[in-house]
Amino acid sequence: MTINVSEIHKHVGEEVELKGWCYNFRSSGKIFFLQFRDGTGRVQVVYSKADLTEDQWAVLESLRLESSVVVRGIVKEDTRAPLGFELEGRFIQAIQIAPEGYPIGKKEHGPDFLLDHRHFWLRAESQWAVMRVRDRIITSTFEWFHENGFVKFDTPILTPTSCEGTTELFEMDYFSDEPDAPSTDSTSSPLASSGNNLISAEPVEASTRKTKAYLAQSGQLYLEAGIMSLGRAFDFGPVFRAEKSKTRRHLTEFWMMDAEATFVEHEGNMAIQEALICRIVQDVLKHCQYELKVLGRDTAPLEKVQAPFVHITHQEAVAKLRAMRSDIGEMDDLGADDETLLTQQYDRPIFLEKYPAAVKAFYMKRDPQDPTRCLNNDLLAPEGYGEIIGGSQREDDYETLMIRIREHNLDPKPFEWYVDLRRYGSVPHSGFGYGLERIVAWLCGLHHVRETIPFPRLMNRLTP
């Protein structure tokens, strides 16, 4: 019977068949130890020469690292094995014998070498574990939102404008979106359908690509349109930042979840973030114990991630940081070092609230108590991980929003539809976005986000 490694505990004493890869092996000449993996887990298959035909033994001896194989054997309990089981080998079939020289060996490799071989590195147990924790975070996010009345709403990646500041935009040439541009769709063209102007059905030349398009930095603005229909919504997808930052926290392409809700103000917005993050951490602790063990992650700090989180204003944070000898200015955004320093003071995540409006985005609502500040928050993960979420209450007044757009030197034209939302049935609303890779790095205890996404895109890396 063909089974997965993950089901092996149900078959003690039985002969089973497994299909996968030989990730390591060693032989004494009489006993052959085959380290087997199939995507669901890893198990050792022990073959004894005395039990096999000569042909079968020859197959074993021909195996090289990462050869694909079918193995059969009897499941034995073994307390020394990571899963508590091993197979007494009875049969081996090679699907493909890999050549000598699999690039990733037992010796230590530097990060650049590993990233150059990312297509193979993904097979390492540590990377397998990271991808599984990532998957768990995504699953828990969808579950929590659906249980709490949020609807998945897909926002576009090709956009006519920026959401988070124009200095970090990836730009590309796009077709003209003028309404009178020639159409290539012959069925919708009145001239083409009349049959007397076939020329209009010719393909349009590339020269019509005269507008600029930008890769989305966040789906937020579109989500704000979505909630005026749905009430509560979230998106989840790749976003792009042409940031010239080579730090352990920055990717040029990463996955963001944005959430948005009507009739939720600043405090309520943070309560949603707190509940979501608690759920994600609890689920990872519940479902990913083995993965966290593989990664050597100390789970004690994660157990402490419980409501209520710490709340501190930007003003208080600056005072604290200056007392700890940071050179941060009153009105500065926190640098990565400041975030690290601050998170080391607490064992729970920190809501850092009410930033100076001058360093924040145009759409954030100002604090009525102090209009130089926004009703916004970052959420900082403990243990030095820093910002994982950015969120705010949104400006919901038409006139004020127009002023903000002008103050930020933005062209109002592409934002017309967005400010229109404030003209027809504007309501108080708030939202936030998390960076998936930052959360994966934190929960897995990884130093750098480059390991948290299957194929990282960094300033100096576009391959593989």
Ligand code: 4AD
């Ligand atoms: O703080 P940010 O820029 O906020 C927004 O984009 C809002 N529009 C979100 C919203 O309110 N819906 O980005 C949100 C999160 C950050 O907190 C961080 O976790 C992550 O996205 N992030 C990055 N992750 C990896 N690489 C980068 N270059 C990142 N930039 C932001």
Ligand code: MG
């Ligand atoms: Mg931010």
